[in-house]
Amino acid sequence: MENLTGRVAVVTGAASGIGRGMTEAFIAEGMKVVLADVEQGALDATTKELSSQGAEVVGVECDVSKPESVDALAKAALDAFGAVHVLCNNAGVAGGGTGPSWERPLDDWDWVFGVNLMGVVHGIKSFVPILLEQDDEGHIVNTASIAGLINGGGTYGVSKHAVVALSESLFGELAQLGPKIGVSVLCPGWVNTRIIESERNRPEAPREISDDQAPQAEAMRKIVTDLIQNGLDPRDVGNTVAEAIRVRRFYILTHDWQAMVEHRMQNILQGRDPVGTMPPGMAEGVSALLSSS
Numbered sequence: 001m002e003n004l005t006g007r008v009a010v011v012t013g014a015a016s017g018i019g020r021g022m023t024e025a026f027i028a029e030g031m032k033v034v035l036a037d038v039e040q041g042a043l044d045a046t047t048k049e050l051s052s053q054g055a056e057v058v059g060v061e062c063d064v065s066k067p068e069s070v071d072a073l074a075k076a077a078l079d080a081f082g083a084v085h086v087l088c089n090n091a092g093v094a095g096g097g098t099g100p101s102w103e104r105p106l107d108d109w110d111w112v113f114g115v116n117l118m119g120v121v122h123g124i125k126s127f128v129p130i131l132l133e134q135d136d137e138g139h140i141v142n143t144a145s146i147a148g149l150i151n152g153g154g155t156y157g158v159s160k161h162a163v164v165a166l167s168e169s170l171f172g173e174l175a176q177l178g179p180k181i182g183v184s185v186l187c188p189g190w191v192n193t194r195i196i197e198s199e200r201n202r203p204e205a206p207r208e209i210s211d212d213q214a215p216q217a218e219a220m221r222k223i224v225t226d227l228i229q230n231g232l233d234p235r236d237v238g239n240t241v242a243e244a245i246r247v248r249r250f251y252i253l254t255h256d257w258q259a260m261v262e263h264r265m266q267n268i269l270q271g272r273d274p275v276g277t278m279p280p281g282m283a284e285g286v287s288a289l290l291s292s293s
């Protein structure tokens, strides 16, 4: 979609971080934007602020983990602007706590997968039929993570691998059945957002971390908080996404971390164990943590 001006975008998780960065980038391109988010206060404040600057925006409260809520979002977008050209399935959460897979409560898996994976599935189910029906240019951007391209990564990393696979699958389907609709998967490294505070939007009470895990969880949280606070400006990510839509780029990487992806591929191809890839800064922090414990 070479010309974004006048087009309509729907962005989930638009009240904060990368979603807001994409929203601002789209507005700068002359697009109309439907901001969707589960956090009503932040959504209202963001929509009001952007609107007072002259942007054509509407805010719609939406919980992407609920199919009926995403259906209602699609209807609200059409009611507001009459069409949808760009859909960013971006809302996501990072599950709190540490610990191995077998100790993680099923609630953690349900919440993280409900938002990160099923949120994207619901976006595709509610919006792709509309885009196909319009028979116009369109584009879908699913936010995964660099964690979806490297080893493991707990509930979060596993959900992001699924978003990458789902996006690859969608790309192939639309290439055959709706070639006017492009697809991208956004795989950012560290970006300066509120992702570390994801528990703020968890429907049920945050889970208790056992006393023996608490110091390690707190130390890990500090490492990741520092890396995120020193991460990219979300608006820069938004600009990168706008450019990727324009040139129909599928994989959107925001950092020069290709070596980690290549390392994993070589592990697979050469039958090696899945070890040795962690984002810059993380490996140092984790080994310092292990040596102090």
Ligand SMILES: NC(=O)c1ccc[n+]([C@@H]2O[C@H](COP(=O)([O-])OP(=O)(O)OC[C@H]3O[C@@H](n4cnc5c(N)ncnc54)[C@H](O)[C@@H]3O)[C@@H](O)[C@H]2O)c1
Binding pocket: 012, 013, 014, 015, 016, 017, 018, 019, 036, 037, 038, 039, 042, 062, 063, 064, 065, 090, 091, 092, 093, 094, 115, 143, 144, 145, 146, 187, 188, 189, 190, 191, 192, 193, 194, 195, 196, 197, 198, 201, 228, 231
């Ligand atoms: N920040 C990073 O370093 C980073 C790196 C890679 C990928 N990501 C991904 O980027 C996306 C955006 O996260 P962010 O970093 O901007 O974090 P953020 O917390 O600043 O923003 C996420 C937004 O999603 C909303 N949200 C949460 N649950 C929701 C739900 N059920 N329905 C609708 N909205 C919901 C939140 O209210 C918030 O406004 C996520 O998918 C995240 O996994 C972030």
